[in-house]
Amino acid sequence: MSGGNGASKTGCVVVFYRPDSACVERANRLARIHPVVVVDNTEQRTTPDFLGLSPDIMYLPIGENVGIAAALNRGIEYLIKQGMSNALLFDQDSEPSKTLLTELPELMTGRTAGGERVAVIGPAYDDVRLGGVAPFVRFRYLKLERVPPEGKQLIDTDFLITSGSCINLQCWREVGPMDESLFIDFVDLEWCVRARNKGFRVLGVPWLTLAHELGEAPVKVLGRTYPMHSAIRHYYLFRNAVALMLRREIPCTWKSTELVKMPGRLLIYALLPENGGSHLRMAIKGLYHAIVGRMGRL
Incomplete structure (x- = not known):
C-alpha cells in the first residue's frame, strides 16, 4: 500500500457491517484514488474475493461486531504502519466526490505543514430528509450555536461527524484512539472534544459536502x-x-x-x-x- 507523494500520503478507512454490493463498489471506487483499508464488522467472516473487493484494498475481517470505534482504530493503526499522514474515514454507505477526496487531504497537509495544530478537517453533511446541508455546531449553554456552511474560510467547530472526515495522523498518539467503550454513538464527538482539549483545531470546510443519512x-x-x-x-x-x-x-x-x-x-x-x-x-x-x-x- 503506497500513498503517493507527500501531499497525498492519505489512506481511507471504510467500516463494513453486512455490506451489500453497492457498499463494495463504493469502496472499490475509493481505491482508484487513495489506498483503502476495509474493516469488516460483519459477524460471519468472508474473503475479499467473495465480496468482490478490488485486490488493491486491504481487507481486515473482524468476525464480530466490535463497534465503530474499534473498527476505526484498527484501520487507522494499519494506515499509520503504512506511513500515511492522513486518514479519510467513511461509513460503508458514504459517497464522497472526487473533489472531497483530493481537497480534504490537501487542506490538511497545507495547514499542518506550517506547524498548525489541526486534528481533523471535514465537510458539511447533506441529509435531504432532514432539510439539506446541516450547519456546523459549537457548544453553548442550553443551545448549540449553528454556523451556516458558507464562504471560503475554514470554520472552527466543536465536532465533526466521523464519515467524510480527514484525520491528521501526526496527532493520533497525542490525542489517543477512539473510545471503544462507547461502541457506536458519540464516538466522533468524544474524540473531537479530546483533541480540542489538547490544543488541536477541528475545522469544517463549508464548500465541501458529503451526502449522509442519519438514522x-x-x-x-x-x-x-x-x-x-x-x-x-x-x-x-x-x-x-x-x-x-x-x-x-x-x-x-x-x-x-x-x-x-x-x-x-x-x-x-x-x-x-x-x-x-x-x-x-x-x-x-x-x-x-x-x-x-x-x-x-x-
Missing part, C-alpha cells in the same frame, strides 16, 4: 425534523450521552444542551415509532447502564 426515516414534531433510530440505537444514544455527561473533561456547555433535549427526545422516541414502548425501555436501560458504568457492546 432511519425521520419524524417531524412541531415543525422540527428528528432522525429516528432503532430501539438498540436509542440504548446507545441515551447511555453514551449520560456517560459523557458524567465525565469531567466534557464541556459543561454540551452537557447543558443534552440535558435540555433529553426529556423531549424520550417522549418523541416513546410515542412516535411503532413499538414505542420497546424504544423507551431500551433508552431507560441505557440511562441505567451509564449510571452504573456498564459500557461497551450491549
Whole structure:
C-alpha cells in the first residue's frame, strides 16, 4: 500500500457491517484514488474475493461486531504502519466526490505543514430528509450555536461527524484512539472534544459536502425534523450521552444542551415509532447502564 507523494500520503478507512454490493463498489471506487483499508464488522467472516473487493484494498475481517470505534482504530493503526499522514474515514454507505477526496487531504497537509495544530478537517453533511446541508455546531449553554456552511474560510467547530472526515495522523498518539467503550454513538464527538482539549483545531470546510443519512426515516414534531433510530440505537444514544455527561473533561456547555433535549427526545422516541414502548425501555436501560458504568457492546 503506497500513498503517493507527500501531499497525498492519505489512506481511507471504510467500516463494513453486512455490506451489500453497492457498499463494495463504493469502496472499490475509493481505491482508484487513495489506498483503502476495509474493516469488516460483519459477524460471519468472508474473503475479499467473495465480496468482490478490488485486490488493491486491504481487507481486515473482524468476525464480530466490535463497534465503530474499534473498527476505526484498527484501520487507522494499519494506515499509520503504512506511513500515511492522513486518514479519510467513511461509513460503508458514504459517497464522497472526487473533489472531497483530493481537497480534504490537501487542506490538511497545507495547514499542518506550517506547524498548525489541526486534528481533523471535514465537510458539511447533506441529509435531504432532514432539510439539506446541516450547519456546523459549537457548544453553548442550553443551545448549540449553528454556523451556516458558507464562504471560503475554514470554520472552527466543536465536532465533526466521523464519515467524510480527514484525520491528521501526526496527532493520533497525542490525542489517543477512539473510545471503544462507547461502541457506536458519540464516538466522533468524544474524540473531537479530546483533541480540542489538547490544543488541536477541528475545522469544517463549508464548500465541501458529503451526502449522509442519519438514522432511519425521520419524524417531524412541531415543525422540527428528528432522525429516528432503532430501539438498540436509542440504548446507545441515551447511555453514551449520560456517560459523557458524567465525565469531567466534557464541556459543561454540551452537557447543558443534552440535558435540555433529553426529556423531549424520550417522549418523541416513546410515542412516535411503532413499538414505542420497546424504544423507551431500551433508552431507560441505557440511562441505567451509564449510571452504573456498564459500557461497551450491549
